Amino acid sequence: MYSEEEIIKRCLNNDSHAQEALYRQYAPKMFGICLRFTRNKMEAEDVLQDGFIKIFTYLKDFKNEGSLEGWIRRTMINTAINFYKKKVKRYNELNIDKTELPDSDEENIIDKLSAEELLATIQELPDGYRMVFNLSVIEGFTHKEIGDILHISENTSKSQLSRARSTLQNKLKKIKNQ
Amino acid sequence: MNRDSKHIDEIFRKKFESFEVQPPEHVWNNIQASLSGNTSGTLFSNPVSLATLAAIILIALFLGLNVFKQSDLPSTQPSGFSPKDASSSPKTNPAQPAAEETSVSGSVREPDIIKNDAVQSFPEGPSTTFGKHFDDENATEKQTLAKKTILDIDPIGFAGPLYSFEMRSLPVSADRNAGLKPVISSHKNSTYDMKPELLLGLRVTPGVMFFPDDNIQKEANYRVDLSTGLQFRDFFVETGLGINFSKDNGGYDYDYKKYLGTYDDVYQVTFDSTENGIIPTYHTNPVDVYDSVKETYVPTKNHYTYLEIPLYLGFRKQVNRLSYFVKGGPAFALLIHKNIPDVNLAANDEIIDIKKSQPLRVNTNWQIVLGAGIDYRIHRNLSLSVEPVFRYYVRSAYERRYIKSRHTYDIGLRAGVLYNF
Structure with missing residues (x-):
């Protein structure tokens, strides 16, 4: 078992065992992230693959200023975002809609659903909604940061989130009624 | 944002906090292959590919052995x-x-x-x-x-x-x-002549590979192949070895840091008292200065050479000197050489991000090949053959991470000579 520093050092020397150890350590968590940002497993695999290739290629740029996991996570999210930037030419500018307030029933439903079930509803969101929802709700980025990342305005980010929430609520209502 | 929304967000965040899914094993194989300069996994990493290749080789060997047995027949008996x-x-x-x-x-x-x-x-x-x-x-x-x-x-x-x-x-x-030589009759319908006929062919196939993607152009390629086949009445089996020369109009989209020089960063100033007064001494470190250059594009020509092993089954009907045929079967392609130029940067420039505008081709691929054509016998043993060929790539000919669930296909015109023994 390597220490984190040892793994990085060995990876920088193209030690394939260390690369595999690093991959095995972080791949399950990163694949979970990729699944959230993509529409299906196949796309998530593509993003994971691209992301790890970038990680190994640019590991020399990791400055040990934060945690390695944080850096890997950020790289993976950037890869997922770039993946959709290629696909989505532009995000529709949307007005901020008044979002329905979730009632306590919905909270209960969300609480009872497994991560896999929630993942399925997130994956069904349109690309733009899903990006903003993930970045804002799960990753904790501000709308200004999201705007910078996705090259959209802060207001667009807010409206996308609003729409995402609304869409999710509708989907959860359907689950509730089933 | 209201309090309820925050609460919902919190539930979502919690649910995905420790959410992990084990990715499939082939992802690591692809990563490893990419890191080691390969692009689609090692040749023998896929057991299905290996098994099918082994089957093709065994069938080819089997046919070959039988042909030799057959051609040895007269000589196995005393003269x-x-x-x-x-x-x-x-x-x-x-x-x-x-x-x-x-x-x-x-x-x-x-x-x-x-x-x-x-x-x-x-x-x-x-x-x-x-x-x-x-x-x-x-x-x-x-x-x-x-x-x-x-x-x-x-x-x-x-x-x-x-x-x-x-x-x-x-x-x-x-x-x-x-x-004393036996003369093989060419009357295929005769009940006397049921002996399989050995065919050797040398053919070239100029072709075009098409991509169902607007961003990628169609690319020309050439094939040269040496084939061997056995004709059993109206049916034939064909295998052989081919070399496929392909060329892509590739390119790199990249952002890089252009090296501009250095400046001296003052990290400490000390003062010395001299006869002339107080003199400051600046302690400096040289710091590299870069300018970010974004979205630079450099076109390249990527060359690939594949070894191809097909196995076709077909039907051929002869009418006097002319015979027409249809055939189909799988073909396995193995990348044996590639030449992909690198981005040439000045010594101190650094790549920030780089993307290939054209995806790289995979190391191995399987194709389903369909062909139909005619042979024209110009001599007792020699025929000219021409045949339009359609190839469907079972998995893309390009790296999957670039072309999602899309399949390339190829149309070519195979032409050459056939020699029958």
Whole structure:
């Protein structure tokens, strides 16, 4: 078992065992992230693959200023975002809609659903909604940061989130009624 | 944002906080292959590919061995082979009943069944059944002999109705200098000629590969292949080796840091008192200065060479000199050489981000090949062949991470010469 520093050092020397150890350590968590940002497993695999290739290629740029996991996570999210930037030419500018307030029933439903079930509803969101929802709700980025990342305005980010929430609520209502 | 929304967000965040899913194993194989300069996994990382390749090689070997057995047939008998010799020579199949041997060989010894005097009259020629035609009353017995001989020399039992060595029906070349040679009849429909015909071909195939993607152009490629095939009546099996030369108009989109020089960063200032007053001393470190240059594009020409091994099954019908055919089957392609130019940067420039504008091709791929064409016989053993070919790449010919669930296909015109033995 390597220490984190040892793994990085060995990876920088193209030690394939260390690369595999690093991959095995972080791949399950990163694949979970990729699944959230993509529409299906196949796309998530593509993003994971691209992301790890970038990680190994640019590991020399990791400055040990934060945690390695944080850096890997950020790289993976950037890869997922770039993946959709290629696909989505532009995000529709949307007005901020008044979002329905979730009632306590919905909270209960969300609480009872497994991560896999929630993942399925997130994956069904349109690309733009899903990006903003993930970045804002799960990753904790501000709308200004999201705007910078996705090259959209802060207001667009807010409206996308609003729409995402609304869409999710509708989907959860359907689950509730089933 | 209201309090309820925050609460929902919190639930989502919690649910996904420790959410992990084990990715499939092939993802790591692809990453490893990419890191080691390969682009689609190692050749033998896919057991299905390996098994199919092994099957193709085995079938090719099997066919090849049978062809050699067949072409060896006359020489496996003494040069002066005759039914008499055959009857007295040791049987390769000891299980044959002795009574049957006697009966068969006895009937073959009859000299009056031979009607081709020209063949009989070779002064120094061996006594042989080549080029002789049996009369009707002895035909059944002769056929029995022929079939028995087949069984005796066919240890793997492949011989069947489609694989009968009808030695008795082969006419003999009258060229005494050339020796005694059986002449293979080209009458495919004759009940006498059920012997498989060996075909060798040398062909070139200029083609175009198409991509169902607006961002990627179609690309030209060329193939040269040496094929071997066996024709069983109207059906044939074909395999061989081909080299595919492909070229892509590739390119790199990249952001890089252009090196501008250095400046001296003052990290400490000390003051010394001298006769002339206080003099400051600046302690500096040189710091590199870069300018970010974004979205630079450099076109490249990417060259790939593949070794291809096909296995086709087909149907060929002959009408005089012309024969037409259809065929299909899988082909396996293995990348044996590639030349992809690198981005040339000044020594101190650094890449920030780089993307290939054209995806790289995969190391191995499978194709389903369909073809239809015509052969025109210009000589007894030589034909010209032309054949439009359609290839469908089972998985993309390009790295999957670039082209999602899309399949490339290829249309070419295969043309060349065929030699039949």
